[in-house]
């Protein structure tokens with residue numbers, strides 16, 4: 001079995017990934033994912049060699065200053081781009097978002113905006129949030145994220161989100177646009193609503209929605225005028241008021257269209273792909289010296305964005321998923337030798353399947369893309385199902401859509417955004433289970449539930465509603481503060497701004513050595529299927 005041993009005195013440190021334990025060469029998770037790959041039955045490792053190589057820089061641990069160098073390198077990596085990087089003499093002025101005075105400003109604002117000097121409810125630009133709060137004593141501690149072999153405590157700070165005292169855009173000159181891209185996710189309407197409401201409180205009058213994702217720029221579809229009145233009740237239903245899509249025009253065409261439309265703030269709601277696009281739009285705007293703020297709000301039901309406690313819509317998805325699991329359980333439990341199967345979304349990350357299995361307490365087998373498994377053989381899933389039917393009388397299996405892709409024929413088909421189109425593992429596993437028991441000559445009543453699109457179309461639950469509210473507001477505060485090429489998130493329960501490249505360098509995945517995955521295994525009671 002291959003092991004990964006860093007050279008004595010130095011190791012590779014990938015700047016864009018040091019925050020995730022998969023990237024650390026100390027600790028066991030990378031070894032585990034490598035081991036899984038070597039067995040040839042895992043679809044992909046959580047961090048590819050190319051990804052590591054492209055960003056890796058050496059840390060010389062014999063250098064007594066390595067820790068302070070690491071910390072200052074981290075500070076510069078997490079620096080958030082600002083308009084003054086390009087427009088050096090841009091002059092800020094007092095914010096129109098007054099935390100104390102709630103009355104809209106109607107008088108002439110030429111002499112400055114009202115502000116209360118005695119009460120500072122604003123966020124200082126130098127405020128920081130500590131990204132990592134656990135001090136691991138050993139690289140073998142569960143979930144350890146160690147930089148050196150001694151697990152030295154190294155501070156990693158990121159920028160605090162929220163309204164600033166000084167802003168860089170005159171609200172009366174702003175034209176703000178909102179676009180929602182990729183697949184649906186509960187909470188999109190909540191975020192749209194908060195962005196509009198907050199923009200209006202700053203004093204922005206021109207707010208539009210771009211229809212159907214980035215495509216709306218290319219096809220020159222009519223903008224949708226937005227106001228508090230328009231968005232007042234949109235959060236009461238799922239989906240996106242603006243529509244979503246995959247694929248679309250080139251970055252250059254998008255920025256051409258933004259110029260034609262006179263857009264000075266762009267709020268982009270989407271996942272990894274959308275954020276890659278948002279960052280490219282930001283870069284292109286800078287190249288053209290456009291005074292534009294591009295701010296992302298991470299949207300992914302799969303919860304696969306790095307660094308964040310969670311992304312909006314995920315809690316709702318888990319809640320809905322456990323309803324499907326409960327139905328599968330009731331079906332299975334009420335049948336003679338019943339087996340219930342539930343397939344949940346999760347292209348490359350099994351967070352929904354893991355959390356829904358944990359939440360329901362009714363799952364016997366949870367299968368996710370990050371953990372390899374055999375179907376057949378002495379340690380296979382099918383043998384365990386047989387054991388469950390013999391001992392419990394019924395069984396429930398929950399599988400993430402990206403799991404077990406190695407069992408399916410590859411088509412190499414891609415969607416309009418370039419995402420690989422996955423085979424249907426739910427249907428496959430259902431057929432394999434039926435075949436297995438038929439060949440055994442033992443009865444099994446198999447029921448398969450695929451609730452994926454039902455889950456995605458739900459409206460946000462209360463906790464997601466709050467998350468969307470804060471993220472939407474912070475996106476607007478970030479844009480007015482002059483930041484661009486950033487995204488908003490929640491880290492250790494605090495709200496932060498992050499540079500886009502740091503959160504999309506690869507999809508976040510369930511760590512098979514994490515406490516949470518072990519808790520899931522404890523709860524299901526499933527063995528290793530290897």
Ligand SMILES: Nc1ncnc2c1ncn2[C@@H]1O[C@H](COP(=O)(O)OP(=O)(O)O)[C@@H](O)[C@H]1O
Pocket residue numbers: 181182183213214215245246247248270271272273274275276277278280299300416417418419
């Ligand atoms: N690397 C990229 N650069 C620029 N745009 C991208 C990139 N990847 C995807 N996009 C665009 O972002 C949008 C959403 O991407 P997609 O992968 O479908 O969803 P998500 O943002 O949820 O990951 C699509 O319009 C797609 O064309």
Ligand SMILES: O=P(O)(O)OC[C@H]1O[C@](O)(COP(=O)(O)O)[C@@H](O)[C@@H]1O
Pocket residue numbers: 181182183184271272299300301302345346347348401415
């Ligand atoms: O049918 P669609 O629109 O391609 O969506 C399916 C995909 O949506 C997701 O739930 C989320 O994907 P995005 O984050 O790219 O929107 C994936 O897990 C799943 O593969």
Ligand SMILES: [Mg+2]
Pocket residue numbers: 182271272273274419
């Ligand atoms: Mg994507």
